[in-house]
Amino acid sequence: MTKYVAAAIAAGLAALATAYGNSKVISKAIESMARQPEIAGEIRSTMIIGVALIEAVPILAVVVAFIILFV
Numbered sequence: 001m002t003k004y005v006a007a008a009i010a011a012g013l014a015a016l017a018t019a020y021g022n023s024k025v026i027s028k029a030i031e032s033m034a035r036q037p038e039i040a041g042e043i044r045s046t047m048i049i050g051v052a053l054i055e056a057v058p059i060l061a062v063v064v065a066f067i068i069l070f071v
Contacts, residue, residue, distance in 0.1 A: 008065075010068065011058070014057055022054055025050050026047065
């Protein structure tokens with residue numbers, strides 16, 4: 001029973017942290033683009049790389065949750 005709770009907490013907290021991180025990155029990128037529209041392309045590409053790296057966190061958390069469940 002505790003394995004299921006641990007797996008759920010691992011995946012749930014990772015999802016919450018990812019949502020918060022993505023919201024901060026995207027909001028700051030939009031703010032930067034509004035302040036300096038001439039480098040919006042650079043900011044956008046950097047934002048996409050950052051969001052992709054942040055999105056790796058819940059994938060790893062789900063892997064950890066599966067390891068908790070099945071090992």
